[in-house]
Each structure stands twice: as C-alpha cells, then as structure tokens.
Amino acid sequence: MNRLMKPGARERETLLNSGLLSALGVESVAAMMEIAVIGNLPARQILFREGEPADMLHCVLSGYVRLYKLDPDGREADVELYGPGDLIGASALLDGSRYAVTAQAAEPSLIARFDLKRVREIASRRTDLCTALANALSAQLSRVFASLADDRLHTAPQRVARYLLSHCAPDGRAVSFRLPYQKSLLAGKLGLAPEALSRAFSLLRNHGVNVRGRLVQITDPEALRRV
Amino acid sequence: MNRLMKPGARERETLLNSGLLSALGVESVAAMMEIAVIGNLPARQILFREGEPADMLHCVLSGYVRLYKLDPDGREADVELYGPGDLIGASALLDGSRYAVTAQAAEPSLIARFDLKRVREIASRRTDLCTALANALSAQLSRVFASLADDRLHTAPQRVARYLLSHCAPDGRAVSFRLPYQKSLLAGKLGLAPEALSRAFSLLRNHGVNVRGRLVQITDPEALRRV
DNA sequence: CGCAGACTTGAGTCCCCTCAAATTGCGTGG
DNA sequence: CCACGCAATTTGAGGGGACTCAAGTCTGCG
Numbered sequence: 036m037n038r039l040m041k042p043g044a045r046e047r048e049t050l051l052n053s054g055l056l057s058a059l060g061v062e063s064v065a066a067m068m069e070i071a072v073i074g075n076l077p078a079r080q081i082l083f084r085e086g087e088p089a090d091m092l093h094c095v096l097s098g099y100v101r102l103y104k105l106d107p108d109g110r111e112a113d114v115e116l117y118g119p120g121d122l123i124g125a126s127a128l129l130d131g132s133r134y135a136v137t138a139q140a141a142e143p144s145l146i147a148r149f150d151l152k153r154v155r156e157i158a159s160r161r162t163d164l165c166t167a168l169a170n171a172l173s174a175q176l177s178r179v180f181a182s183l184a185d186d187r188l189h190t191a192p193q194r195v196a197r198y199l200l201s202h203c204a205p206d207g208r209a210v211s212f213r214l215p216y217q218k219s220l221l222a223g224k225l226g227l228a229p230e231a232l233s234r235a236f237s238l239l240r241n242h243g244v245n246v247r248g249r250l251v252q253i254t255d256p257e258a259l260r261r262v
Numbered sequence: 263m264n265r266l267m268k269p270g271a272r273e274r275e276t277l278l279n280s281g282l283l284s285a286l287g288v289e290s291v292a293a294m295m296e297i298a299v300i301g302n303l304p305a306r307q308i309l310f311r312e313g314e315p316a317d318m319l320h321c322v323l324s325g326y327v328r329l330y331k332l333d334p335d336g337r338e339a340d341v342e343l344y345g346p347g348d349l350i351g352a353s354a355l356l357d358g359s360r361y362a363v364t365a366q367a368a369e370p371s372l373i374a375r376f377d378l379k380r381v382r383e384i385a386s387r388r389t390d391l392c393t394a395l396a397n398a399l400s401a402q403l404s405r406v407f408a409s410l411a412d413d414r415l416h417t418a419p420q421r422v423a424r425y426l427l428s429h430c431a432p433d434g435r436a437v438s439f440r441l442p443y444q445k446s447l448l449a450g451k452l453g454l455a456p457e458a459l460s461r462a463f464s465l466l467r468n469h470g471v472n473v474r475g476r477l478v479q480i481t482d483p484e485a486l487r488r489v
Numbered sequence: 490c491g492c493a494g495a496c497t498t499g500a501g502t503c504c505c506c507t508c509a510a511a512t513t514g515c516g517t518g519g
Numbered sequence: 520c521c522a523c524g525c526a527a528t529t530t531g532a533g534g535g536g537a538c539t540c541a542a543g544t545c546t547g548c549g
Contacts (some may be wrong), residue, residue: 093471101454104415112411112415114410128284135408158389159389160389162389163393165385165393166385169395172403177362178350179330179406180363183409183410184363185339186453187413187453191536217496218496226410226413226414228537228539229496231536231537232540233497236447236497237497248496295532328543417503418504426498444528445527445528455507456527456528456529461505461530476513
C-alpha cells in the first residue's frame with residue numbers, strides 16, 4: 036500500500052462520519068483514531084486475499100472496494116461492494132482467523148486500517164465499540180440476504196430497475212443522477228455479466244430510463260416499478 | 263407458539279452448547295438463561311415475518327428453521343437454513359428495528375426466545391455477550407458470502423457436489439450418511455427448484471453418488487471433487 | 490487527434506425454471 | 520403387520536434467460 040500515514044484533519048473528519056465511528060463515544064473514538072493508519076490505494080490494488088490470516092480491519096474513506104470470491108478456474112464472483120463510510124472485512128474479523136473473501140480497490144481509494152488485535156482489545160473494554168461492530172455486521176448481513184434473494188427471484192432487467200429505484204426519491208417524480216462507479220462494477224454487484232447489464236439498460240429504455248455514459252435519467256419511476 | 267415455558271434441564275443443556283452461549287462466562291450465561299423462553303413449534307409455523315418490528319432473538323434447539331424473502335407475486339427465495347445451535351434473526355436484531363426476512367419452522371422444532379431489549383441491555387453491560395453476538399454475525403456473514411458466490415459460480419450439479427463433500431471427512435474414503443432434512447429444503451438452501459436438485463442427484467450417479475430416500479452413499483469422493 | 494479501455498450488439502449455447510404427469514416413500518389406521 | 524392415501528420426489532417436455540465469444544462502437548484521457 037502506498038503512502039501509509041497517520042490520519043490528518045481531513046481523514047479524521049471522514050472517519051468520524053463513517054458507519055463505525057459515528058456511533059461511538061468520545062473515548063472510543065479517540066482510541067480508534069490512535070490506532071488508525073491511512074493508506075492510499077491505486078485502482079486494482081488488493082487489500083487482502085481469501086484465505087489469508089486476517090489481521091486488519093478496514094474502512095473506506097473514499098473510492099470503492101470490491102469483495103469477491105475466486106473459482107478454482109480463476110473466475111470471479113463479486114459478493115459485496117463497499118463505498119465511503121463502509122467497514123470492510125468484518126466478515127472474517129471476529130469469526131475465524133482468516134479472510135473469507137478477496138478485497139480489491141475498484142478505483143483509486145483512500146482507506147483506514149486498524150490492527151485487528153488492538154480493535155478486539157479495545158472492544159473488550161468498551162462496549163460501545165463492540166455494539167457498533169455488531170450493528171455494522173448486522174446491517175451487512177441484511178444487505179447480503181437482500182442480494183441473495185434478489186438474485187434468485189428477479190431477472191436482470193428487474194434487478195437493474197430495483198437498483199435504479201433505490202437511488203430515487205420515493206415520490207413519483209422524474210429524476211436523473213450519475214452512477215457512482217463503472218458499469219462493469221455495477222454489473223458485478225448485481226451478479227450479472229457486463230453484457231447482461233447493457234442489455235438490461237437497453238430494454239429499460241422502453242420503461243422510462245435513458246442512459247448516456249454514467250448519466251441516468253428516469254422519466255417514469257412508476258413504469259419502472261412495474262417492470 | 264405452542265407451550266411456552268421456562269427452560270428445563272434438557273433445554274438448558276442444549277442451550278449451553280449452542281453457538282451463542284457456549285462462549286460466554288458463567289454470569290452472562292445465567293443472565294441469558296434467566297430471560298430464555300422455550301417454545302415448541304409445529305412444522306410450517308412462522309416465527310416472524312419480513313418487515314415486522316424485531317423484538318426477539320431466537321436460537322434453534324432442535325429441528326430446522328428456514329429464512330426466506332417474498333416476491334410481490336408470492337414466490338419465495340430461501341436465504342438461510344438454521345439448525346440446532348444456530349442463532350436466528352441476529353440479522354435485523356442490532357441493525358434496524360425490523361426483521362429483514364421471514365422465518366418459518368421447516369419441521370417440528372424446539373427453539374429458545376430471548377427478549378431483544380433485555381439482550382441489548384445485558385450486552386451493554388457484559389462484553390462477552392456482545393462479542394459472542396458479533397462472532398455469530400461474523401460467521402453468518404461469511405456463510406452467506408459463500409452461498410452468494412456459489413450461486414454465481416457453480417451449476418446445480420456442482421453446488422450439490424460441494425454440499426455433499428462438505429459433509430464428508432477430508433480423506434478420500436467412501437462414506438454414507440443421512441440428509442438432515444427433506445430434499446425440497448436442501449433444494450431451497452442451494453437456490454434450486456426441487457426438480458433441479460433431483461436432476462443433479464441423477465447426474466451425480468455417474469460420479470460415485472447413490473441416493474435412496476434420505477440415504478446418500480458416496481463411493482468416490484475424488485470423482486465428486488472433479489465435477 | 491488518436492489510442493485504449495469501456496461499453497454495446499449480435500449469434501449461439503447451455504442451464505435451470507415452469508408445468509404436468511408418473512412414481513416412490515412414509516406415516517397412520519385398520 | 521399390512522394396506523391405504525397423501526405428500527414428496529422423479530421424470531419428461533418445452534421455453535426463456537443469461538453466459539460466452541466475437542466484433543464493432545463509443546468515450547475520455549493524454
């Protein structure tokens with residue numbers, strides 16, 4: 036990892052708003068800040084690999100990190116995509132001693148790293164940290180349950196429609212926004228090949244969706260909901 | 263739920279060996295025993311539904327509990343299957359205030375219930391409980407990651423082969439065992455229609471697998487690994 | 490302005506789902 | 520203990536969805 040450093044003012048600010056630290060009391064925050072190390076990752080950098088001993092907890096400050104598992108043949112299946120504020124690797128962290136998945140920066144990213152042993156040590160003294168970890172895990176579990184069910188219940192166009200709707204206000208107004216990352220990344224997150232995502236967007240043109248590059252216009256959220 | 267009761271000697275014994283309580287100190291165990299309520303569920307009984315306010319933590323003592331999500335059209339997708347010793351509902355428990363999935367007894371089952379508010383209260387005082395909860399969540403997250411990747415990477419016969427291998431000793435000896443539950447349940451767990459599971463078993467006959475009712479004989483684990 | 494990577498589109502294939510019907514397995518009452 | 524009947528499972532046929540491979544086309548950056 037490039038440029039290891041102590042958190043500066045800017046990074047401290049971001050960390051304070053992250054999912055993990057935002058719920059902690061001042062003392063726990065201080066303890067965590069104390070052991071935080073900031074790192075700058077180039078795109079495609081691996082944070083850790085499936086099967087390696089787990090010794091670090093990670094938190095995304097900016098950019099995106101992709102979690103995936105590998106086939107013996109080398110094919111990859113994405114299982115999660117973490118963005119700013121998300122906690123990475125809690126999956127294996129408290130459980131076994133090894134990472135269950137591989138983590139890779141999907142674009143140039145800034146992340147915070149915490150030595151896992153020291154996190155455990157702080158958590159054993161301060162219940163607010165322990166609770167926050169459990170909360171984060173709990174939320175992640177719900178998300179993955181949702182992904183799994185979505186995979187099994189819906190077709191590609193339906194999954195894409197649901198993703199788009201989740202980025203809309205609940206009212207039926209037309210909206211437009213920018214995809215936060217590359218389409219190939221979105222495809223992986225939705226469990227699709229990039230071609231399938233492309234075809235899904237193409238089909239959704241008939242249902243009030245216009246896509247140009249990363250720009251998405253949704254002219255009729257109601258129609259989209261009916262897909 | 264039928265026959266609510268305080269845990270008797272038999273139930274206390276089972277609870278002590280469960281994933282959650284086995285790691286706790288005596289005092290936390292006592293506190294949890296204090297608030298445990300045992301219930302006997304007939305097959306198909308619903309424990310809780312997706313979207314309901316979450317007020318209970320559950321632990322399977324015997325039998326199996328199926329977690330699934332519902333389509334607007336009423337189709338179901340299983341996301342997890344819990345057996346004896348497993349903790350249910352930790353997914354939504356600490357996170358949001360609502361269950362993220364529906365839980366249904368897959369067969370007549372015995373479960374322990376804990377009032378969630380009181381569990382949180384105990385956890386805020388006793389870090390061993392909080393840690394145990396985080397551990398359980400962590401392990402579950404890893405399992406679901408594995409399911410999701412398995413779904414996306416492997417065909418039905420491959421998924422079935424992997425399931426069978428996971429129930430074998432790592433050595434290459436032939437083995438035979440009884441499936442712990444109905445095939446239709448296994449199908450759901452593997453994300454397959456019952457017909458697809460049946461066809462997979464049929465295909466695996468050519469790779470050293472014999473199935474008669476719930477009895478499975480694996481004559482050549484090596485061949486199975488190559489599928 | 491041009492290159493490289495990302496995306497789209499087309500063709501072909503395979504996998505798994507759905508529906509329907511036959512068969513087997515298992516628990517229960519006689 | 521055996522037969523019956525219901526439910527679970529198996530088998531067949533057909534169809535649709537998504538993957539792979541292979542070209543093209545677009546986009547953004549240098």
